[in-house]
Amino acid sequence: MSDTQKDFARQATRRMILDVIANGNGTFEIVVNGQLVGSGIPDERLRNELCVKYGYGGAEFDAIRAQLDDYGRAKITL
Numbered sequence: 001m002s003d004t005q006k007d008f009a010r011q012a013t014r015r016m017i018l019d020v021i022a023n024g025n026g027t028f029e030i031v032v033n034g035q036l037v038g039s040g041i042p043d044e045r046l047r048n049e050l051c052v053k054y055g056y057g058g059a060e061f062d063a064i065r066a067q068l069d070d071y072g073r074a075k076i077t078l
Contacts, residue, residue: 015077015078016032016033016077016078017032017033017034017075017076017077017078018030018031018032018054018075018076018077018078019031019032019073019074019075019076020046020050020064020068020073020074020075020076021072021073022068022072022073023040026042026043027039027040027041027042027043028041028042028043028046028068029041030049030050046065047061050064056076064076
């Protein structure tokens with residue numbers, strides 16, 4: 001079953017909540033709208049995950065990284 005234009009419009013009005021959580025072992029988890037979508041992501045791959053898959057590069061990534069360093073968690077709501 002394919003999505004209709006109405007389905008696309010409805011989806012576009014939904015908020016997306018992206019949580020990035022630092023684990024104690026130096027890896028990260030990514031949760032989108034309450035669903036775990038990435039687990040055990042090493043620090044050196046985090047930038048690529050957030051930039052390529054979710055569009056958070058440059059200054060946006062730096063802000064996320066600062067929250068992770070300060071609080072162990074970053075939450076972004078779109």
